[in-house]
Amino acid sequence: MNREYYTNVLDQLTQGGWSVESLSQREPFLADVAKRYPGLPDDYKAFTEECGLIASARDTAWLVTTRVVAGRADVAYAWNEWEVQSLDAADGDVDWQQRITQFWDRHFPVLMSVKDGYAYCALDLGTFQVVRGEEPEYEATVPIAGSLLELLQLLASGGPKPAGWV
Numbered sequence: 001m002n003r004e005y006y007t008n009v010l011d012q013l014t015q016g017g018w019s020v021e022s023l024s025q026r027e028p029f030l031a032d033v034a035k036r037y038p039g040l041p042d043d044y045k046a047f048t049e050e051c052g053l054i055a056s057a058r059d060t061a062w063l064v065t066t067r068v069v070a071g072r073a074d075v076a077y078a079w080n081e082w083e084v085q086s087l088d089a090a091d092g093d094v095d096w097q098q099r100i101t102q103f104w105d106r107h108f109p110v111l112m113s114v115k116d117g118y119a120y121c122a123l124d125l126g127t128f129q130v131v132r133g134e135e136p137e138y139e140a141t142v143p144i145a146g147s148l149l150e151l152l153q154l155l156a157s158g159g160p161k162p163a164g165w166v
Helices: 003-015 030-034 042-049 083-087 094-106 149-156
Strands: 019-022 051-053 061-063 107-113 121-123 130-134 142-145
Touching: 003 019, 003 051, 003 149, 030 061, 030 142, 042 051, 083 107, 094 107, 107 149, 121 142, 142 149
Parallel strands: none
Antiparallel strands: 019 051, 051 061, 061 107, 107 121, 121 130, 130 142
């Protein structure tokens, strides 16, 4: 993906009613997050470092930007909220907690949703496909897009598939 593509997608999202906040200067990922997710594509990181908050028209879904990760965006949930909830549910079960952490080490959340319960889309860092998970078993996922590009196109299209998420 290139910068022009991201500009086009942001324009399409805006036309579809999404709120898009662009930053005057890039805000890099927090060092601990960058260390945990070294496989994030550079173009995706650059895109998220240049945006503050990208929220759906009904404010029920948000793209995970570096500002969301840093807790400096107006979002009621932490960027890794669903991982935290899973770990809380596994309290006292070390093996289960380890499996949860291993899952999230391989899946970077790119979209959070509260439209119909808690849900997310994440980039599978092994395949670079986008998967979707939801409560109560966040780590049980289904593939929804072949790439980040395809996910962004789905969101920008406003079609029936993403309408259930945002």
